[in-house]
Amino acid sequence: MKVRIVGGGTGHLGATRYKIEWLIIKSDVNTQDGIDPDTDTDTLIEYRPEKDSAMRRGQEIFTTTNNLCWKVVTLTKQIVVWLSEEQLLATWKDTEEQTEILTDDDYALYLSAKKEL
DSSP, X not given: OEEEETTSOEEETTOEEEEXXXXXXXXXXXXXXXXXXXXXXXEEEEEEXXXXXXXXXXXXXXXXXXXXXXXXXXXXXXXXXXXXXTTTEEEEEEEEEEEEEOSTTHHHHHHHHHHHO
């Protein structure tokens, strides 16, 4: 069923996408004294329609971002769910499916595991 999605656009109930999220340390922060995640970082988010492209982009972000906070890029599967059925209004909701990119090899390991299935 086609619905309006909060934040703009339309889509189908049950559609999925992947949220890519990472934090960067602001350039003016002195990391020697430690960081406060609330004031010393910026959260960046991108979306991809499929897990393969999300993993590829997440790995690219991990390997090219010099000021990556906590050396992690997180991918979360999202699904379109009802917000107001009467108004045919829906929203993207995070699912429990989450993948963390923590090393330079995570995308390669993901591809390798897919081939074994």
